[in-house]
Amino acid sequence: MNLNDYVRAVPDFPQQGILFRDITPLLANHEAFSACIEQMAALMPSDVDAVVGIESRGFIFGTALAQALGLSLVLIRKPGKLPCKVHRIEYALEYGTDILEIHQDALQAGQKVVVVDDLLATGGTAAASLALLDQINVDVKACLFAIELDFLKGRDTLAGVDVQSLLHY
DSSP states (O other): OOGGGGOEEEETOSSTTOEEEEOHHHHHOHHHHHHHHHHHHHTSOSSOSEEEEETTHHHHHHHHHHHHHTOEEEEEBOTTOOSSOEEEEEEEETTEEEEEEEETTSOOTTOEEEEEEEEESSSHHHHHHHHHHHHTTOEEEEEEEEEEOGGGOGGGGGTTSOEEEEEEO
């Protein structure tokens, strides 16, 4: 199944000059979404303890992947969304900063994880997620993305980590 057939290109969204890659048709089609998760599962290292999903669309892919592989799911969230003690990291955006958090008891040092998100663009959020996981000495085996926007060179910000993407634009 060609997953490209289920990703809609929307010109000038959210602003003029941007070509937005819309995954909602992929999510809406059971067969296409199942094929996507199967393809992501095939890229997973065999010795992983957990899947880490990045807010928010990483939760969609991460949940399905963790369920398919019998792994636990750990969430990296925006600030103020997790109710218990957290590790946090502030990171730079093009204009300003943002924060990511993870529960302090979500993972133990030395655990092996794969980080999952829907899209790799500039790599800023993924790089911040890796830095957050590094704070707790987690072994990131790979980063998996449904889509990668190659022209933005986000994988360059994730040097030293195995980066896998199903679709490239």
